[in-house]
Amino acid sequence: MIRARIRDMLPQGNFEVLEAQDGAEGLQLIRQVHPNLVLMDFLMPRMNGWEVxxxxxxxxxxxxxxxxxMSGRxxxxTEHVTExxxxxxxxxxxxxxxxLVEAIRSAMAKARQRASKPAPAPVAAGSSAEVAELKQRLKTVxxxxxxxxxxxxxxxxxxxQRLQ
Known part of the structure; x- marks a missing residue:
């Protein structure tokens, strides 16, 4: 229902809208299609917006x-990403x-700025295990x-008590 409302809010144009039911499906679709724009909720099943x-x-x-x-909260x-x-x-x-239209314009401007910078270095394999280990160490400390x-x-x- 929310996806349909957002689809109806999009400006008229010659583009195709693809939808996913959750973050994992959305990420898979993004990897397959390489879309020109991604709109996503921060709270999604299976894989949340932060993970995507x-x-x-x-x-x-x-x-x-x-x-x-997008998020209602x-x-x-901001718990995950500072402003x-x-x-x-x-x-x-x-x-x-x-x-929504203003957010799309701003997102496209930010993407153009990023495109002028070098791509991030790939994350080394096993780094998520290292992060998990560091989180456990931090919890222990x-x-x-x-x-x-x-x-x-x-x-x-x-x-x-002794001094009194």
């Missing part, structure tokens, strides 16, 4: 496709036709830090 965005940025053949990301997007959004244009839901803070608080309390 990362895949597009890591692929030198796809990284300069104009991209419009901008804070979900200003350099790689894509954001449009908050609900939006009107003129908002954070847990140890929290434990040390508790112990320090107990020590300060003990010393204050």
């Amino acid at each position: 965005l990362q895949q597009l940025q890591q692929d030198a053949t796809l990284w300069d496709i104009p991209l419009v990301v 901008k804070e979900e997007v 200003p959004f350099e790689y894509f244009e954001f449009v908050g839901k609900p939006f009107e036709r003129h908002d 954070e847990e140890e830090l929290a434990s040390l803070k508790r112990q320090m608080g107990q020590l300060v309390t003990f010393i204050k």
